[in-house]
Amino acid sequence: MTQEQRPILTLHSVRKSYRGRAALQGISLKLYPGELLGFFGPNGAGKTTMIRCICGLLKPDEGSISLQIPDGFRGSRSSRPGLVPQNLAVYPDLTVQQNLEVFGRLEGVRGADLQRRIDEVLDWSALRDRRRSLARTLSGGMQRRLNIACSVLHRPAVLLLDEPTVGVDPQSRERIYAMMQELTAAGTAVLLTTHQLEEVETRCDRVVVMDNGQIVADGRLPQLVASSLGLPHRVELLFKQPCAVGLREFEFDEQRLTAVCRLASMQQLPAVLEVLQSLPEPPQAINVRSFGLQDVFLALTGRSLRE
Amino acid sequence: MILTFLRIAYLRLRNNPLELLLVFVMPVLFFSIFAMIFSQGIAAGTEKPLRLGLLLPAENVAAAELLAELQQNTSVICTELGSLPMESERTQRVVLEAQNSSHYDLLLLLPADFSTAEKYRFRMRLVTDGQNAMAVAMVRAILEEYYAVQRVEGVLRQMEDSAAEATAERTAREQLSIQRELSRRAALSGSGAEVGLELPAIDAAENAGESFRNPSTPRELFAGSGAPPSINPGKAPSTVERLASGLAPPVDLVPEVPSELGVEVAASNKDVERLLTSGPKPQISVDNPQATDQQNPRIAMYAAGIAVLFLLFACTGHAATMLEEAESGTLDRILISEAGLLQILAGKWLGIYLMGCLQLSVMFVFAEAVFRIHLWRHWDGFLVMAGSTSAATASFAMLMATICRTRSQLQGAATVIILSMSAMGGSMIPRFVMSDRMKELGRWTFNAWALDGFQKVFWFQSPLESLRPEVAVLLGSSLVMLLATLLLSGRWRRGT
Numbered sequence: 001m002t003q004e005q006r007p008i009l010t011l012h013s014v015r016k017s018y019r020g021r022a023a024l025q026g027i028s029l030k031l032y033p034g035e036l037l038g039f040f041g042p043n044g045a046g047k048t049t050m051i052r053c054i055c056g057l058l059k060p061d062e063g064s065i066s067l068q069i070p071d072g073f074r075g076s077r078s079s080r081p082g083l084v085p086q087n088l089a090v091y092p093d094l095t096v097q098q099n100l101e102v103f104g105r106l107e108g109v110r111g112a113d114l115q116r117r118i119d120e121v122l123d124w125s126a127l128r129d130r131r132r133s134l135a136r137t138l139s140g141g142m143q144r145r146l147n148i149a150c151s152v153l154h155r156p157a158v159l160l161l162d163e164p165t166v167g168v169d170p171q172s173r174e175r176i177y178a179m180m181q182e183l184t185a186a187g188t189a190v191l192l193t194t195h196q197l198e199e200v201e202t203r204c205d206r207v208v209v210m211d212n213g214q215i216v217a218d219g220r221l222p223q224l225v226a227s228s229l230g231l232p233h234r235v236e237l238l239f240k241q242p243c244a245v246g247l248r249e250f251e252f253d254e255q256r257l258t259a260v261c262r263l264a265s266m267q268q269l270p271a272v273l274e275v276l277q278s279l280p281e282p283p284q285a286i287n288v289r290s291f292g293l294q295d296v297f298l299a300l301t302g303r304s305l306r307e
Numbered sequence: 308m309i310l311t312f313l314r315i316a317y318l319r320l321r322n323n324p325l326e327l328l329l330v331f332v333m334p335v336l337f338f339s340i341f342a343m344i345f346s347q348g349i350a351a352g353t354e355k356p357l358r359l360g361l362l363l364p365a366e367n368v369a370a371a372e373l374l375a376e377l378q379q380n381t382s383v384i385c386t387e388l389g390s391l392p393m394e395s396e397r398t399q400r401v402v403l404e405a406q407n408s409s410h411y412d413l414l415l416l417l418p419a420d421f422s423t424a425e426k427y428r429f430r431m432r433l434v435t436d437g438q439n440a441m442a443v444a445m446v447r448a449i450l451e452e453y454y455a456v457q458r459v460e461g462v463l464r465q466m467e468d469s470a471a472e473a474t475a476e477r478t479a480r481e482q483l484s485i486q487r488e489l490s491r492r493a494a495l496s497g498s499g500a501e502v503g504l505e506l507p508a509i510d511a512a513e514n515a516g517e518s519f520r521n522p523s524t525p526r527e528l529f530a531g532s533g534a535p536p537s538i539n540p541g542k543a544p545s546t547v548e549r550l551a552s553g554l555a556p557p558v559d560l561v562p563e564v565p566s567e568l569g570v571e572v573a574a575s576n577k578d579v580e581r582l583l584t585s586g587p588k589p590q591i592s593v594d595n596p597q598a599t600d601q602q603n604p605r606i607a608m609y610a611a612g613i614a615v616l617f618l619l620f621a622c623t624g625h626a627a628t629m630l631e632e633a634e635s636g637t638l639d640r641i642l643i644s645e646a647g648l649l650q651i652l653a654g655k656w657l658g659i660y661l662m663g664c665l666q667l668s669v670m671f672v673f674a675e676a677v678f679r680i681h682l683w684r685h686w687d688g689f690l691v692m693a694g695s696t697s698a699a700t701a702s703f704a705m706l707m708a709t710i711c712r713t714r715s716q717l718q719g720a721a722t723v724i725i726l727s728m729s730a731m732g733g734s735m736i737p738r739f740v741m742s743d744r745m746k747e748l749g750r751w752t753f754n755a756w757a758l759d760g761f762q763k764v765f766w767f768q769s770p771l772e773s774l775r776p777e778v779a780v781l782l783g784s785s786l787v788m789l790l791a792t793l794l795l796s797g798r799w800r801r802g803t
Contacts, residue, residue: 057642
């Protein structure tokens with residue numbers, strides 16, 4: 001994904017209110033082909049409303065939402081985004097194969113094309129062995145994969161996932177992200193909402209932080225940290241007695257019991273630790289941590305995450 | 308610990324208004340409905356007058372007298388349907404129309420030569436649709452009482468005539484005997500003197516005739532013994548009933564007479580007995596045109612009642628899948644697919660509709676197989692009614708699912724509404740036992756219209772054209788509910 005590409009999805013100053021309460025307050029956003037965009041924010045931030053607006057389920061009060069389908073995705077079917085709701089949005093009393101057939105038909109895929117797509121999707125989601133099993137008899141991870149599989153049968157240019165890995169074991173989560181990577185590699189733009197900080201930080205190409213119906217941050221995580229917190233790593237020294245010796249790069253508190261240093265890269269850490277060896281009394285504890293999305297959110301909103 | 312469980316149960320109940328409704332309001336509501344049915348319907352302690360439709364021959368005095376008699380009876384509300392004898396060709400059509408109107412419990416038809424005078428012949432025809440089983444027994448009893456009264460009056464008239472004839476004959480015989488005696492005495496004495504005669508026997512006979520007649524017309528006899536005989540299975544049959552049914556000789560109907568006429572009375576008793584037991588029986592035929600070629604037409608109506616009740620539940624349950632899909636997000640996925648909201652609603656409605664038709668078909672095919680309701684003979688009427696009823700129930704279910712926010716809300720609300728409609732509409736208690744007011748109230752439910760339609764098809768065996776009102780109401784209400792569903796369907800998109 002390169003920023004020079006034309007965005008698949010563009011939201012411009014989108015506003016939406018429910019009975020006078022503003023759910024979206026001028027959201028502007030671009031999503032590019034092959035991008036995995038993580039949408040992060042507390043409950044009630046407006047993520048679901050935004051997804052419903054993108055899907056066309058809700059009409060914005062103001063602003064515009066446009067979809068530009070790249071050449072790799074031709075046909076009207078691909079212009080409709082795929083939606084993976086948070087809950088298991090399949091028919092539990094149908095088999096895997098029957099669910100895929102039903103949702104494929106609803107998306108306008110029929111005949112041999114449908115059968116071919118089902119075969120592809122069964123392989124992609126590793127559900128071929130269970131295609132004759134009822135959906136309700138599948139494990140949680142398999143059900144999640146089926147949930148996603150039902151949304152891609154029409155080869156959507158944009159896939160929207162709402163908390164796709166909730167309640168899923170690490171192995172299944174890996175499998176799901178592997179599926180996401182295959183999709184983005186094929187040029188599909190994926191937008192997922194999640195509460196899993198680690199997932200957003202490590203899996204997503206770009207992160208959008210949302211709060212109170214507004215986008216408070218948009219970019220790659222290092223950029224967000226740099227713009228909101230400065231240097232991304234923090235080394236903290238805790239002393240039992242007030243430290244009498246001065247340390248370059250470190251800032252002490254008034255009692256000189258705590259010293260903090262910010263690093264641009266973890267590669268600087270050995271040099272810092274080497275300086276500590278020269279102290280007459282070593283610190284009682286050394287805390288090293290990298291700033292993450294929670295710190296960014298805290299810095300931007302002035303409060304910790306609600307949920 | 309037990310108190311904690313009690314508190315949990317209490318809090319759950321308190322926080323769930325629908326459950327509160329089901330637990331406390333529903334029983335009261337049902338009690339009220341059934342109380343209204345049984346306090347004003349046929350099962351009430353106060354008797355509801357029977358609605359009797361009459362087809363009487365024109366210019367027939369005996370028929371007019373019978374009508375006047377029936378009109379005096381507070382147990383019956385008489386309505387003249389026309390001046391047609393029962394042999395008339397038009398009569399059958401009038402009877403059919405009257406039955407289809409459901410305004411009459413029973414129809415009474417008299418022949419053109421109806422008479423109570425000529426040999427006391429008493430021929431008539433009662434036509435029932437079989438709904439009110441008591442109507443036939445009650446009206447038959449009233450008519451038999453009337454017949455008995457007419458017969459006794461006739462017998463008494465005969466006895467009076469016979470007594471008068473006997474008196475005249477005896478007087479003549481006595482006068483002849485006196486004249487002979489006078490002639491003999493005159494011949495013996497040779498004086499030829501006239502002897503004055505008193506005829507106490509004649510006076511006694513006349514007095515006896517008066518005392519015989521005065522106290523004892525049949526009506527006076529009934530008046531003296533209390534009210535006219537009524538149908539009461541707990542009591543021994545009255546004299547008139549026994550008399551009319553031929554169970555007992557009419558001895559006790561014969562009035563007391565002076566002892567000096569004992570010989571004549573004995574003869575008269577025998578005459579009354581002979582006349583009443585050997586005379587023509589009342590010819591009251593009872594026809595049930597619906598039952599003539601059906602083993603049990605009521606079964607079809609009960610099949611319809613039960614089928615509509617369960618159809619409502621099944622359709623609502625099926626419509627609840629929409630709420631299930633909305634809760635799981637499946638509906639959102641479908642809404643953004645190629646299928647639009649209108650197609651989704653149409654597809655859902657059609658699915659519920661077809662399931663309803665199938666459910667009704669299964670019920671009636673079973674009823675045909677086991678109870679012989681003649682489904683194949685009425686297949687066209689059945690299809691029309693099954694289609695109309697399923698359409699209404701499908702629309703009702705869709706509307707309910709659209710109004711309710713959750714499945715539990717739908718389940719609770721549907722239970723309350725469906726059971727209420729079924730109780731008022733005749734699915735639980737046949738409508739014909741309800742009071743007119745309850746029947747009118749039932750018209751606000753489509754159960755009532757559906758059941759009336761099925762009743763016309765299977766019971767009255769009415770032609771298809773007669774189903775127009777029911778079909779119009781069912782399809783009309785279906786359309787209205789569908790439009791309401793469409794108006795409210797925006798909620799599916801909003802996800803609220």
